Amino acid sequence: MSAAxxxxxVGCGLIGRKRAEAMADxxxxxxxxxxxxxxxxxxxDTGAEVLPTxxxxxxxxxxxxxxxxxxxxxxxxxxxxxESGAHVLVEKPAGISSxxxxxxxxxxxxxxxxxxxxxxxxxxxxxxRAVEEARSGRYGEVMFVRGRYGHGGRVGYDREWRADPVHxxxxxxxxxxxxxxxxxxxxxGPLPLHxxxxxxxxxxxxxxxxxxxxxxEAERRDAPWATLHVTWTEWKNLFSLEIYxxxxxxxxxxxxRSYGPQTLRIYRMRxxxxxxxxxxxxSDGVDRSWEREWRNFADAIRGGDDSTLLGTxxxxxxxxxxxxxxxxxxxxxxxxxxxVGR
Numbered sequence: 001m002s003a004a005x006x007x008x009x010v011g012c013g014l015i016g017r018k019r020a021e022a023m024a025d026x027x028x029x030x031x032x033x034x035x036x037x038x039x040x041x042x043x044x045d046t047g048a049e050v051l052p053t054x055x056x057x058x059x060x061x062x063x064x065x066x067x068x069x070x071x072x073x074x075x076x077x078x079x080x081x082x083e084s085g086a087h088v089l090v091e092k093p094a095g096i097s098s099x100x101x102x103x104x105x106x107x108x109x110x111x112x113x114x115x116x117x118x119x120x121x122x123x124x125x126x127x128x129r130a131v132e133e134a135r136s137g138r139y140g141e142v143m144f145v146r147g148r149y150g151h152g153g154r155v156g157y158d159r160e161w162r163a164d165p166v167h168x169x170x171x172x173x174x175x176x177x178x179x180x181x182x183x184x185x186x187x188x189g190p191l192p193l194h195x196x197x198x199x200x201x202x203x204x205x206x207x208x209x210x211x212x213x214x215x216x217e218a219e220r221r222d223a224p225w226a227t228l229h230v231t232w233t234e235w236k237n238l239f240s241l242e243i244y245x246x247x248x249x250x251x252x253x254x255x256x257r258s259y260g261p262q263t264l265r266i267y268r269m270r271x272x273x274x275x276x277x278x279x280x281x282x283s284d285g286v287d288r289s290w291e292r293e294w295r296n297f298a299d300a301i302r303g304g305d306d307s308t309l310l311g312t313x314x315x316x317x318x319x320x321x322x323x324x325x326x327x328x329x330x331x332x333x334x335x336x337x338x339x340v341g342r
Contacts, residue, residue, distance in 0.1 A: 096169030119311030140246030150234025171207025
């Protein structure tokens with residue numbers, strides 16, 4: 001067996017805890033959080049040491065640093081971790097701008113360390129199988145993708161940091177839209193933004209609670225395209241990804257837990273068209289995406305090969321360029337400089 005990798009975690013909330021629980025034989029050695037009780041709880045459960053500052057965590061020289069903080073702190077902390085000699089797993093969206101992502105990439109290149117962006121949706125079994133089927137060519141080219149993703153928030157959601165552009169960089173387009181943009185990019189490559197519609201219809205926040213994007217080249221009538229809708233007003237949590245190939249439709253529904261069991265349905269068209277043949281694969285209700293994503297990163301580090309990484313800074317950079325274009329076209333840039341409670 002390979003030696004266990006040592007891991008430091010900055011940001012010990014829900015996502016930091018999910019990361020700690022997913023790393024199998026690797027070991028959390030240090031935890032730090034602006035809420036000491038969060039770091040103490042995670043350290044107690046993992047046998048790690050609680051550190052008073054991020055600098056103290058870096059002085060432990062962990063092999064990997066996980067950065068799971070508010071979005072405005074992701075890039076600065078990731079850069080400091082890289083410069084200390086650690087590989088970095090930074091949660092999506094890896095910063096609050098494409099420029100942030102570029103700075104992290106420059107630091108990684110400078111020090112020769114790997115950076116993984118937390119796009120765990122790529123590692124859900126149903127999504128991974130659907131993408132593999134779609135990209136295999138057995139059903140012809142992918143014609144278009146339709147993605148929907150949403151939740152309904154909770155009381156006070158509009159006063160939390162995700163609704164404050166100073167800390168989040170934007171609203172639902174970043175919160176869940178980044179995942180759909182990443183999956184579209186994985187399937188279809190870097191499609192340009194054709195058009196965008198942003199709304200704030202329910203939550204009293206300076207950011208969007210709904211966003212609809214249309215991606216694809218306007219000039220070519222036969223080019224692939226995608227339509228994506230993300231929402232904080234989905235009163236029953238929903239995830240749906242539909243991939244339309246020339247001779248099949250692949251539909252992933254659900255993400256387990258509050259999103260319902262994940263089901264992959266493959267609709268294979270017959271030569272005469274009409275009703276398709278249907279294969280249905282239902283998950284066992286356990287979300288293993290975090291474990292699979294960690295294994296992908298740890299294996300790349302041990303092998304010294306970043307070509308095997310799924311969910312990279314390049315992927316985050318593409319998603320940010322689309323988000324920034326959508327905000328710019330919608331005239332939201334100036335509005336979003338004001339913090340919540342202005």
